[in-house]
Amino acid sequence: MxxxxxxxxxCVAGLIAASGATAAGAAAPTTPAAKAARTAPAAATxxxxxxxxxxxxxxxxxxxxxxxxxxxxxxxxxxxxxxxxxxxxxxxxxxxxxxxxxxxxxxxxxxxxxxxxxxxxxxxxxxxxxxxxxxxxxxAPVNADSAFWTDVTYGARQPFAAVEDYRNYLKQLASLPRHFDEQAANMRAGLARGFTPPKVTLKGRDAALASVAGAKPEDTVFYTPFKTMPASIPAAEQEALRAQALAAIREGVQPAYARVLKLMREEYMPRARDTLAAASLPDGQAYYQSKILEYTTISMSADEIHRIGLAEMAKIRAEMAVTIAQTGFKGDLPAFLNFLRTDPRFYAKTPEELLMRAAWTAKKFDAKASQYFGYLPRQRFAIRPVPDDQAPYYTAGRGGPGVYLVNTYNLPARALYSLPALTLHESAPGHAFQMPVALEQKGVPPFRRAYISAFGEGWALYTERLGVEMDIYETPYEVFGMLSYQAWRASRLVVDTGVHAKGWTREQAQAYLRENTALSSHEVETEVDRYISWPGQALSYYLGQMAIMEARAKAEKALGAKFDIRHFHDTVLQLGSVPLPVLASRIDRFIAEGGPSPYPKEG
Structure with a gap:
């Protein structure tokens, strides 16, 4: 959407709830914010x-x-x-x-x-x-990256622990037809006023609908929780719950999917807008500016962001040249990119190999974690493949509380030299690390559990750079993979604003990514379609990383020998997810206080 x-x-809240990754039961630290919250009744203004x-x-x-x-x-x-x-x-x-x-x-x-x-x-x-x-x-509840009919499947992919989970889930399935009918009415309303994703980005997005509508009820994702049930639920009750689930899927869920599938194929996809730019939507310029503010949390114009992107790309290209020389490759950047995209040594032969290589990087981080972080979250994460019904149009990976999803679809598009950077970003110390740290903070109101893209994605991208300091990258090729990912995110500043404010074509955007990153053709196409149909979101990554790096440089300069990288990282993560101006203010206070840990000393 x-x-x-x-x-x-x-979506994030649903994943957190399903994985049980709540602050309850966690041995969360006593933070200054928590102390303040506990004393608030006496000290509150x-x-x-x-x-x-x-x-x-x-x-x-x-x-x-x-x-x-x-x-x-x-x-x-x-x-x-x-x-x-x-x-x-x-x-x-x-x-x-x-x-x-x-x-x-x-x-x-x-x-x-x-x-x-x-x-x-x-x-x-x-x-x-x-x-x-x-x-x-x-x-417009659908885009090239996701849709309401895939969002509702997240809960089905999580393990259920108690009989009440199954009963609530059956009630949720009973509400699905109503929810889908409302979404369909919204789609028709958007279609009537030209508020849709671009037609070109919707190709194939009906496949997930068809996979549910045309399957046996027991083969749909919605039946997954009933295939293996806790032994604490009596066998007779398990059978009754399974029978209710099959009936709900057959009589309610699948007809709802079939109705939306018909809508997509006969009305929505044929009549979706041909233009690409958010500026071409109703009140489009104001709309795009609102997305810039939402996803970056700072007031900047599209022109400013475009110029920053071009400047940062020039810096990264210079770094790339140095790294290419270190590999011993003789040739220019286009030749090197072609070499990376075509040499079989850089690609896994099996999904299992890709998953195992991701796990190896994650464990290398574990060996270094205590040198860079004072507080480590209690929650661990699993490494799993992206579900088959989502994989063709999904990103290379995605992480969050309790899980790091690795896309094993189309292995020739999944470069091993980029995998360490991807793993740092999506697992630890990126999303599967940062989110649990935030959840384990006590004394913060529940609205602070929400995810702010500029902070969360900025942090995850920062950790890719941090991998150099942590000696995670073992070869110049892996360092280049990190730089390619940096260029990928910096190029988003150019491509997103180019498409949505400067009239760029889809082909222009794809060419820019191909010329400046080592992304495969498959990734270039899926990523550009994602930016086209999701205005502004792509801006959050690099601008967020820049804010964190600028804050760190300021603290290092001001504190000198007193600067402790663990205290800095803990201070950033202890905030949870906040707008970038709030982060800047907090680091100013960190500097003024002498760079202390945000957590009290034990004992």
């Missing part, structure tokens, strides 16, 4: 109390809307999919606009220091919700 901040937050009343009431409403889990009584599996019809969305817009008005009556300067951070995070979050609904993004 045109993945919204709300949609992304819901009047502004603190006013702000707390606003966000606590809004969060209760959000839970009632099925947009979030109740932290006081978290459900691993939600018993109902949220309502997404136009009338409900209009009510949500009015509600969040009112919240925003009340927030603007709170003076940030009157808040205590911890609440000032909370306020900045929360206001940006609510403002993004308002903008998404104001532009009616819900009318």
């Amino acid at each position: 045109m993945q919204t901040k709300l949609g992304a937050a819901l 009047a502004a603190d109390r006013r702000f707390a009343a606003i966000h606590q009431a809004e969060w209760r409403w959000r839970v009632e809307q099925r947009l979030a889990n109740d932290d006081k009584s978290p459900r691993r599996v939600r018993p109902e999919l949220p309502r997404v019809d136009a009338a409900t969305q209009a009510l949500r817009l009015a509600y969040w606009q009112d919240v925003l008005r009340r927030l603007d009556d709170v003076k940030p300067a009157a808040l205590s220091a911890p609440e000032r951070i909370n306020y900045q995070v929360y206001r940006a979050q609510i403002a993004a919700f308002v903008e998404e609904l104001r532009f009616r993004e819900f009318e």
Whole structure:
């Protein structure tokens, strides 16, 4: 879909809930923020109390809307999919606009220091919700990367622990036809006003619908949790639950998929817009600017970002030249890229080989972790292949709490020299590390669990560079793989703004990636389609990394010998996920305090 901040937050929240990766039960550290939160009743200002009343009431409403889990009584599996019809969305817009008005009556300067951070995070979050609904993004719930019919399968891929999980899941399946009908109505409304992804990016995106609509109920992804059930559930009850699941899939889920499949093939895909740019959408220039702010959390124009991208690409190209010389290769960059794309030594022969190489890099990080991080999250992560029904159009990998997904589809497109950088980004110390650290913080309000792309993706990209310091890369080819990934993200600044603000064609965007990165042709095509149908999201990575690197350079210069890389990393990650200006302010305070660990010494 045109993945919204709300949609992304819901998706991440669903993965967290399904994996059991909540802060409950974790031996989370006692942080300064936690101390402040515990003493808040005595030390809270009047502004603190006013702000707390606003966000606590809004969060209760959000839970009632099925947009979030109740932290006081978290459900691993939600018993109902949220309502997404136009009338409900209009009510949500009015509600969040009112919240925003009340927030603007709170003076940030009157808040205590911890609440000032909370306020900045929360206001940006609510403002993004308002903008998404104001532009009616819900009318385009599909894009080249994901769609509502794939989003709803995430829960089915997670293990269930208790009989209540299965009962809630059956209720969720019962709500799916209603949810899909509402999404279909939204798609038709978007189609009527020209608010769709570009037609060219939708090719083949009906395959996941067909895989469910035409299969046996027991062969669909929705039956997966019932294939292996906990022994604690009596055999007779297991059989009853399985029978209910098969009936729900056959009578409700599959007909819903079939209806949307018909819509996609007969109406939506043929009539989707031919233009590419977000600027060509209704009120498109303002819309694209809103996505820039949402995904980067800073106010910049498309022209500014484009210029930064070109400048950064020039720097990376210089680094590439040095690394190519270290390999001993005789030839220019295009010849070297062709060599990398065609030499079989750089590609796994089997999916298992690719997975094992990813696991090897992850374990190499473990050996170095304590030298770069003072606090290590309790939660571990699994390494799994991307599900077959998603793999053809999925990215090379994706990570989060408890899992690192590696795409084993089309092995000649999955370069081994890029795998170490990918693994650092998606597993540890990237997403599968950063997110659990955030979840294990105590004393923060539940809205702080949301994912902010500029911070999360910026951190993950920063860890790819960190791999050089950690000696993760063993050959110049692997270093070049890291540089290619850096160029890939820097080129997004050029390509995203080029397509959405400067009139670039799909072919121009693909050519830019091919000429400046070692990405395979398959990856170039899927990535460009992702940027075309998901305006602004691609900008978050490199701008986020730049903010973290600038903050680190500032701290190193100011603190000199007192700078401790573990304290810096812990301070960044302890924040959770925040807008980039909040990160900059926190590092200024880190410097002013002398660069201490954010966690108290034990004993």
